[in-house]
Amino acid sequence: MIRTLWYLAVLTVGTFWWGSRVVFASLLRIPHHPGGVYDQAPGGWSQLQLSAAGVKVTVEGLEHIPKDQPVVFVSNHQSWFDIISLAANLPGYPRFVYKKEMAKIPILGEALKRAGHILIDRQNRQRAFEAYEEAAKVIHEGMSAVVFPEGTRSRTGELLPFKKGPFVLAIASQVPLVPVYCAGTFGIMPKGTMWVRPLPVTLRLGEPIETKGLTYDDREDLLQRTRAAIVALRDAGDSSDKK
Numbered sequence: 001m002i003r004t005l006w007y008l009a010v011l012t013v014g015t016f017w018w019g020s021r022v023v024f025a026s027l028l029r030i031p032h033h034p035g036g037v038y039d040q041a042p043g044g045w046s047q048l049q050l051s052a053a054g055v056k057v058t059v060e061g062l063e064h065i066p067k068d069q070p071v072v073f074v075s076n077h078q079s080w081f082d083i084i085s086l087a088a089n090l091p092g093y094p095r096f097v098y099k100k101e102m103a104k105i106p107i108l109g110e111a112l113k114r115a116g117h118i119l120i121d122r123q124n125r126q127r128a129f130e131a132y133e134e135a136a137k138v139i140h141e142g143m144s145a146v147v148f149p150e151g152t153r154s155r156t157g158e159l160l161p162f163k164k165g166p167f168v169l170a171i172a173s174q175v176p177l178v179p180v181y182c183a184g185t186f187g188i189m190p191k192g193t194m195w196v197r198p199l200p201v202t203l204r205l206g207e208p209i210e211t212k213g214l215t216y217d218d219r220e221d222l223l224q225r226t227r228a229a230i231v232a233l234r235d236a237g238d239s240s241d242k243k
Contacts, residue, residue: 075179
């Protein structure tokens, strides 16, 4: 109870602090530059929440991330803490493709937009693909992106069916796709609850999957290969835990 109240207080203050900085910087027309406020805000905001929740994150497989080029990180999605664990720990200040519901959150929604994160309306197919085209432009400018192909948080912790849109994005971008499995986040704050439990989280990054030369017709095969890679990352962790 006390942990949850403390977490919610820090979430509120942190959202106001970091979100306001991004919004004001945008209003003042401060340009984006590497390591500036638009890059710092997601990680700083997320690290505050992890600390308040008592969540420690371990990252495995950072050596798999290709150097000196953007990538598309494709991750499972069990909890709100997937987002903040990734934002606080992935290198290179990646941008997130986020659902339109988050745009309605005071300050946070506006800050996400002004920092260059990509809103997607999955209920509108045309707008969804326009969002992925916008994300591809961001990637071509040298910024990595994070996508959740399940489209929503799992209520059971099991992988949901993958949507094809994120793989169309990866193919359009022609950059490597890095599979990610977030382990341990489900028990911290399952979908539909606000209670926080301080559990450890492990982010497992797999070997990159090349998309160069792939076309739109390859999207289903890329989806299946990526899902298999994420399942393998999950199972590798399960096997390690049993030893």
